[in-house]
Amino acid sequence: MLVAARRAKLEALRRELSMEPYGRRVDGLMTLADARAKFREEAHAAHEKDPSSDSRESAKVAGRVMQHRDLGKLVFLWLRDSSGDLQVSVSKSQVAPPVWELAKRLDYGDWVVAEGPVGRTQKGEVCIWARSVEIHAKSLSPPPEKFHGLHDPELRYRRRYVDMYANPETVRTFSLRSRIVSSVRRFMERSGFMEVETPMMQPVAGGAAARPFVTHHNALGIPLFLRVAPELYLKRLLVGGLPRVFEINRNFRNEGVDRSHNPEFTMMEAYEAFGDCWSMLELTESLVHELAREIAEAGASAGTSAGALGSAGAGANSGAGSKSTHLPFGELSIDYSRPFRRVRYGELFEQCFGFPMEDAAKVRAEAQRRHVPDAARKDHWLLVDHLFEEHAEKFVDKAKPTFITDYPAAISPLTRPNPASPHLAERWDLFIGGMEIGPAYTELNDPDVQLAKFTEQLAGIDDEAKTFRTVDEDFLEALRVGMPPAGGLGLGIDRLVMLLANQPSIRDVILFPLMRPQ
């Protein structure tokens, strides 16, 4: 019925005012922030003193009506665009009659173009004193509450387009995400990596143990999987001779949804020929540190998160000394200064349980004491991993980015073992704020070892997993052609944005998170 009222207005605009409520191209627009910046107190004062002369600068702007106050012969409109808010004041005595009629009838949510000199009101509010006002899109949908905005998370995700205009911090978060992705890209390019795009629809889903989404290609009559990782294709590129490659794109995993998991999510994977997990550690540490510094500095210099956006990209390469690299994340203040903490898997394990992870008898006893299912029969290293993830991971200081290194080789089947201690793998995992941000590996490049590990892995899976987990023969063939030794990295971009933008849920950093259809 609010919709009916708006439809009636729409028709009235056409019928009574001969105005078309859905407009066309408009040239010469400036942002509301730029229009506001055109205000000069001297020009305003001079015009107040002598209305016949006017040195105020004129501005033409477009925005969505956020407030509409009708005082009789004076109408105040608040417009919003992506740069901010600005008031447009419409005086009956200063505009043509149809413009005045329109101004009185505008609704919260309408898109409007206004033009006039930039001045201010008696109360000091900088505004455009309208000479003209045009409607360019009528909003037929009832708007959210103007003061509280849209709070209900379900509505915010389902109607993101409303969330975005009602809650400006939403737009700020996604602008920040865009900047972060852009910075990651520039950092990788500067470091000599080439960006590539590899298949998202794969005949064999490889590169991670996740359950894939299945689809079907009609013309070829074959099943296809949405990729769970780009890994096996990026490695083919190393075989082909590219020395450093990265890809920032979506992966799809057919698994649960929670605060840090969305079925489709963005990851950066990078591979460096003749590198190893330690060269990737250097790279990751300086990337994450630089991102955090950029954001901390932008925030500090602007004072507000809104300002941080305004100065986008500004302080990136300032090379400034020991500026604060703390960023808030919920209750935490995370310290991104270098170097990040490094702790060996085994050390953390021993610190937590009081005995080394190699002590098979104690591990089994501990597992039984803590009621790990199947503790009597399970493989030693699976028990270690279970205990570690349940208890030891919590020993990591959430406020300090931490690389956990030297994972047991037995739970890292596709990673090259450490030559000095073969029961350890050349692999690390970065944890920040209690979240796993990404792993890195020294990659296997011996095709025979790779095949053996694939086969071994496939032996242990259940029937359901067999439907989608098969050996990628073409990948093995590529390894036989010869892949240089390499370091590989996977970085969860959504989670990184959560941390840097201080958003507790992955749904707040994905524009359209998956929701059950209604």
Added chain:
RNA sequence: GAUUGCGUAGCUCAGUCGGCAGAGCAGCGGACUUUUAAUCCGCAGGUCCUGGGUUCGAUUCCCAGCGCAAUCACCA
């Protein structure tokens, strides 16, 4: 998938120990040439998530379902 919580007007939220459903904002009509969540007068607005049960009577209690959230499980 499990457990717990929530679901009331377009929005933000009250409320009913089981007895005719409430406010603010938004909307509609009116007043107002300097508002800042404008103000003032008046009006209208509901499948109390859905279905079943108990009851003289259910938005309220019970059961089931749906949606969302949190926690857990799954997630090299």
